[in-house]
Amino acid sequence: MKTALITGITGQDGSYLAELLLEKGYEVHGVKRRSSSFNTQRVDHMFQDPHVENNHFFLHYGDLTDSSNLTRIIQQVQPDEIYNLAAQSHVAVSFESPEYTADVDALGTVRLLEAIRLLGLEKKTRFYQASTSELYGLVQETPQKETTPFYPRSPYAVAKLYAYWITVNYRESYGIYACNGILFNHESARRGETFVTRKITRGLANIAQGLEKCLYMGNLDSLRDWGHAKDYVRMQWLMLQQQQAEDFVIATGVQYSVRDFIRWSAEELGIMLAFEGSGVEERAVVEHIQGDKAPALAVGDTVVKIDPRYFRPAEVETLLGDPRKAKEKLGWIPEITVQQMCAEMVANDLQIARSHALLKSHNYELVVAKEN
Ligand code: NDP
Numbered sequence: 001m002k003t004a005l006i007t008g009i010t011g012q013d014g015s016y017l018a019e020l021l022l023e024k025g026y027e028v029h030g031v032k033r034r035s036s037s038f039n040t041q042r043v044d045h046m047f048q049d050p051h052v053e054n055n056h057f058f059l060h061y062g063d064l065t066d067s068s069n070l071t072r073i074i075q076q077v078q079p080d081e082i083y084n085l086a087a088q089s090h091v092a093v094s095f096e097s098p099e100y101t102a103d104v105d106a107l108g109t110v111r112l113l114e115a116i117r118l119l120g121l122e123k124k125t126r127f128y129q130a131s132t133s134e135l136y137g138l139v140q141e142t143p144q145k146e147t148t149p150f151y152p153r154s155p156y157a158v159a160k161l162y163a164y165w166i167t168v169n170y171r172e173s174y175g176i177y178a179c180n181g182i183l184f185n186h187e188s189a190r191r192g193e194t195f196v197t198r199k200i201t202r203g204l205a206n207i208a209q210g211l212e213k214c215l216y217m218g219n220l221d222s223l224r225d226w227g228h229a230k231d232y233v234r235m236q237w238l239m240l241q242q243q244q245a246e247d248f249v250i251a252t253g254v255q256y257s258v259r260d261f262i263r264w265s266a267e268e269l270g271i272m273l274a275f276e277g278s279g280v281e282e283r284a285v286v287e288h289i290q291g292d293k294a295p296a297l298a299v300g301d302t303v304v305k306i307d308p309r310y311f312r313p314a315e316v317e318t319l320l321g322d323p324r325k326a327k328e329k330l331g332w333i334p335e336i337t338v339q340q341m342c343a344e345m346v347a348n349d350l351q352i353a354r355s356h357a358l359l360k361s362h363n364y365e366l367v368v369a370k371e372n
């Protein structure tokens with residue numbers, strides 16, 4: 001039985017990857033942060049009573065800023081594979097917390113690689129680094145592939161640039177099987193609520209059910225290459241099963257705008273939107289409603305407005321990946337389209353919104369988180 005250690009197991013990708021590895025018969029260990037409230041919702045369904053036999057799922061308290069703790073966990077677990085998914089992963093937040101982002105996203109990576117080296121696990125432990133299309137930032141070539149030069153545009157991306165190169169460096173210097181997955185945006189019903197896709201599906205579902213009035217957005221012109229997280233974690237595993245460690249771009253090869261994603265999400269709720277005005281005056285107005293998914297809305301309601309608070313000091317305007325290397329060498333092809341993913345996300349958020357609306361209609365007090 002192989003043993004894997006996943007940092008960031010409580011996040012979107014960590015939870016899907018843990019499911020995949022358990023299915024493949026791995027013993028799965030994850031690092032979770034101490035928090036004053038529960039932070040394991042995405043993995044609770046995998047939790048097994050530690051008192052029963054044949055438990056294959058274990059969580060350890062830890063933090064990427066704490067090297068002695070990481071070294072101790074790795075020493076105890078002796079993993080065949082480490083997936084470093086933990087990060088302060090929000091680009092906009094990284095402008096507010098640049099030093100912390102560097103500590104976790106950049107130095108956290110070298111702490112793990114050094115632990116592998118200090119413990120003499122260079123030949124045993126394979127290492128996956130969650131690299132990102134944000135490395136391309138101000139794009140130098142379209143579509144972006146493994147050889148495209150990087151131009152990071154945020155403290156997050158700059159920290160991830162260090163992590164990318166330190167992973168390459170430890171591969172070249174110490175012969176560690178270490179590789180970078182340069183992943184373009186990937187989403188799901190488990191996506192954090194403040195990333196743009198989930199903010200849209202959750203916000204519109206809440207508005208449709210009368211729990212919120214309007215969704216405030218940033219740059220609607222931004223173009224992204226969106227895939228489904230479930231498809232992308234399959235590739236993370238595949239990258240560690242090769243003869244030789246290599247870096248791969250993982251993307252769909254198709255891009256859409258934030259505005260497109262708003263339009264599809266609204267359509268899933270039976271709402272046809274008209275976008276009016278431009279710049280910070282742009283808004284989306286309900287033009288037509290069909291079906292029963294949006295009982296709280298009427299034709300003419302404004303459901304999306306712009307709030308410049310969500311503009312970033314430096315924006316990544318366009319990202320489009322070229323996944324040919326992954327297709328050719330790993331046989332990896334994404335199975336879920338962005339439109340299917342959008343439908344899944346809306347259905348999930350509509351179900352949550354409906355249950356909240358039901359509670360509200362029976363006078364149960366409900367607070368829907370608004371900060372986004
Ligand atoms: P999430 O934000 O959903 O998950 C991040 C995980 O990291 C969470 O488990 C979080 O814990 C954990 N974490 C944050 N800070 C620390 C810390 N100091 N010590 C230990 N753990 C910490 O991200 P995703 O699942 O979406 O992404 C996974 C990785 O892939 C990240 O590194 C991200 O930067 C990268 N990436 C993501 C892409 C995407 O589109 N999703 C694309 C390209 C790269 P907690 O739950 O307690 O907050």
Ligand code: GDR
Pocket residue numbers: 089090091092131132133134183184185186194195196197199216217218219220222223224258310311312315316317
């Ligand atoms: P990104 O994802 O920055 O690409 O990083 P995000 O979903 O946050 O933004 C995508 C684009 O949408 C624009 N946008 C908004 N974004 C947010 N969050 N909120 C808004 O209101 C809003 N309005 C417009 C953004 O400006 C941006 O252009 C994600 C993260 O998962 C990273 O960890 C990962 O490395 C990259 O994807 C690939």
